[in-house]
Amino acid sequence: MKLKTRLIIAFFVITLVPFALFGVAFWGFSQYQIRLVERSFGIQVDLDDFSDTMQLIGRATQDTFEVMKKQASENPERFLEKGYLDQINEKLSGKYSWLLVRLDGELYYVGSAEEHEADAQKMLSELPAFRSFSSASDGGSYIGKNIQSFVKQLDIEQEGGREESVFIVSAVSKIASHTKMLAQDFVLSAIVILIFTGALLTVWIYSGISKPLKTLSEATHKIKNEDFDFEIEADGTDELSELCRDFEEMRKRLKEQAEEKETFDRQSKELISNISHDLKTPITAVKGYVEGIMDGVADTPEKMDRYIRTIYIKANDMDRLINELTFYSKIDTNRIPYHFNKINVADYFDDCAEEVGLELRERNIEFSYINLVDKDTVIIADAEQMKRVVNNIISNSVKYMDKPKGNVQIRVKDAGDFIQVEIEDNGKGISNKELTSIFERFYRTDASRNSAQGGSGIGLSIVKKIIEDHGGRIWANSKVGQGTTMSFVIRKYQVQVD
Numbered sequence: 001m002k003l004k005t006r007l008i009i010a011f012f013v014i015t016l017v018p019f020a021l022f023g024v025a026f027w028g029f030s031q032y033q034i035r036l037v038e039r040s041f042g043i044q045v046d047l048d049d050f051s052d053t054m055q056l057i058g059r060a061t062q063d064t065f066e067v068m069k070k071q072a073s074e075n076p077e078r079f080l081e082k083g084y085l086d087q088i089n090e091k092l093s094g095k096y097s098w099l100l101v102r103l104d105g106e107l108y109y110v111g112s113a114e115e116h117e118a119d120a121q122k123m124l125s126e127l128p129a130f131r132s133f134s135s136a137s138d139g140g141s142y143i144g145k146n147i148q149s150f151v152k153q154l155d156i157e158q159e160g161g162r163e164e165s166v167f168i169v170s171a172v173s174k175i176a177s178h179t180k181m182l183a184q185d186f187v188l189s190a191i192v193i194l195i196f197t198g199a200l201l202t203v204w205i206y207s208g209i210s211k212p213l214k215t216l217s218e219a220t221h222k223i224k225n226e227d228f229d230f231e232i233e234a235d236g237t238d239e240l241s242e243l244c245r246d247f248e249e250m251r252k253r254l255k256e257q258a259e260e261k262e263t264f265d266r267q268s269k270e271l272i273s274n275i276s277h278d279l280k281t282p283i284t285a286v287k288g289y290v291e292g293i294m295d296g297v298a299d300t301p302e303k304m305d306r307y308i309r310t311i312y313i314k315a316n317d318m319d320r321l322i323n324e325l326t327f328y329s330k331i332d333t334n335r336i337p338y339h340f341n342k343i344n345v346a347d348y349f350d351d352c353a354e355e356v357g358l359e360l361r362e363r364n365i366e367f368s369y370i371n372l373v374d375k376d377t378v379i380i381a382d383a384e385q386m387k388r389v390v391n392n393i394i395s396n397s398v399k400y401m402d403k404p405k406g407n408v409q410i411r412v413k414d415a416g417d418f419i420q421v422e423i424e425d426n427g428k429g430i431s432n433k434e435l436t437s438i439f440e441r442f443y444r445t446d447a448s449r450n451s452a453q454g455g456s457g458i459g460l461s462i463v464k465k466i467i468e469d470h471g472g473r474i475w476a477n478s479k480v481g482q483g484t485t486m487s488f489v490i491r492k493y494q495v496q497v498d
Contacts, residue, residue: 006208006238010201018193025189057150057170058140060095064088065152065168072166076156079166085109097170100151102127104162116169123149123169130163131155140168148172212240219247228255278321282314289314313362320395327388327462338382338469342493345377345419349412352390356410363398365406373414378493385466390423392459393486397425418472418489426483435478439464463488 068088071078078084079101089099089111098116101109102124110120126143128151140152152168212234219232228251234244289307298304327336353369360367390410397408403426411422430438439460467474467488478484 006205010205013201014197018190018197021193021197022186022190025193026186029185029189057172058152061092061097061152061168061170064091064095065154068154068166068168072154072156076158076164079156079164080108080158082109085111092168095170097168100127100167100169102165102167103158104164108164119149119169123151127151127165127167128153130165142172208238209240212236212244215244216240216247219251223251223254226258228258275321275325279318282317285314286311286318309362313359316359320391323388324392324459324462336385336465336469338385340380340382342378343381343383343386344375345373345379345412346371346375348383348386349410349421352387353410356390356394360394360398360406360408363406365398365401365408368407368409370409370411373412373419377414377419379419379490380493381470381490382466386470389463389466389488390421392463393423396459397423397427397484397486400427401425402428415489417494418491420487420489422485422487424483424485429480429482429484430476430478431480435476438476439474 068079080103085099085101092098093112099109099111100107100116100120100123107120107124110117113120123143128141140150143149143151148171150170150172152170154166154168156164156166158164215232215234219230222228222230230251232244232248232251234241234248289311292298293304293307298307349369349371353367357367357369394408398406407426409422409424411424413420413422464474467490470490472488472490474486474488476484476486
């Protein structure tokens with residue numbers, strides 16, 4: 001789940017869920033308090049009754065008060081009997097109320113006297129007067145100050161004109177405690193709900209980001225230590241999972257770059273070793289022939305000519321190796337200097353064949369050249385780089401020639417919109433397994449590794465690079481023990497006719 005979605009859900013949860021839970025909690029606690037009040041006062045109440053405490057208290061004692069009114073009308077003298085008054089007080093005691101009787105302005109009876117005597121003395125002066133117009137017998141009166149009681153008053157005129165007032169005194173604090181408890185329970189539940197909801201959402205959001213962050217932290221630490229041999233797994237669709245997948249792609253690329261660098265360093269060392277070996281061989285030969293000339297070994301014009309030609313060939317070999325190394329550095333930085341011009345295919349390859357043939361014959365290798373294209377066929381190419389292509393292929397053929405009588409043939413053919421150049425030799429050949437790899441940089445066949453000829457292993461990779469930069473393609477066909485044919489194609493230049 002996306003982090004944005006999580007935050008939106010969290011917003012609605014923190015906004016709506018607490019209200020719903022508050023409603024449930026308030027309903028539950030109010031029902032509990034209602035049942036508690038009903039059991040304590042023996043009346044049916046609802047939540048609205050808690051808003052009017054006095055009315056609730058009045059209802060709690062109303063039944064007893066009605067009985068008292070009836071008795072007063074039938075037999076008022078009974079309210080002078082302490083035993084009867086005790087009975088009434090007993091009924092009221094279960095409803096947090098008690099009975100007080102005033103007779104001719106004096107306290108006549110105090111229910112549960114030990115408990116309420118002090119309150120009765122304080123209350124005496126605050127009680128409504130006999131048949132006071134401010135006294136609502138049915139509704140009752142509230143006495144504040146330190147007493148905080150609700151009283152219902154029943155006035156009875158006894159014989160002889162004696163004035164008797166019977167009061168049902170109810171402690172307001174008792175019923176108010178239920179309302180207070182309900183409020184406290186609701187506040188407490190609100191706090192718990194908010195904490196619980198906030199903690200739950202925090203854990204939910206944190207669990208969605210902690211694992212990928214931990215994974216990324218560990219991955220960063222490993223990459224810092226150049227350890228790329230691990231894998232970051234991320235199956236989610238959220239932003240952090242996408243970040244993990246991007247990080248995994250970066251790790252793969254860094255690993256590939258590290259492996260390429262390691263391979264490049266190894267191949268560079270191998271290149272230096274191969275070039276050193278390849279340079280040492282012609283240098284040794286040149287020194288030998290020069291010493292022969294200096295010592296007078298070449299004492300005939302024929303020997304002198306042969307020595308000088310050999311020195312010339314070896315010098316060309318060294319020059320080719322040095323040029324190859326220089327050109328390799330240009331390939332590596334992608335800075336090959338090309339000078340494209342129109343080249344007549346027949347004239348160019350005729351000259352190229354003449355030059356190559358001379359050198360091959362010096363090495364006692366038979367050379368043949370066939371040109372099957374029209375004399376006016378033109379290509380767009382860099383003459384110098386195309387010559388490098390031909391020389392590198394033929395140099396490779398000569399290097400791995402294992403026949404007493406070597407043979408190299410160049411064929412230039414017409415291939416529709418292209419010209420096709422084939423360079424065939426009768427060397428040791430290349431196995432099918434290795435044929436697909438010969439154009440890779442630094443690649444050398446198994447036979448070449450044990451060969452005294454050495455070889456840098458970059459010649460054919462240079463050839464492939466040049467041909468592809470000319471918009472062409474190169475490939476090879478070979479049979480082990482019979483020879484190899486290198487083929488490449490270059491598109492013809494065609495004049496656009498309007």
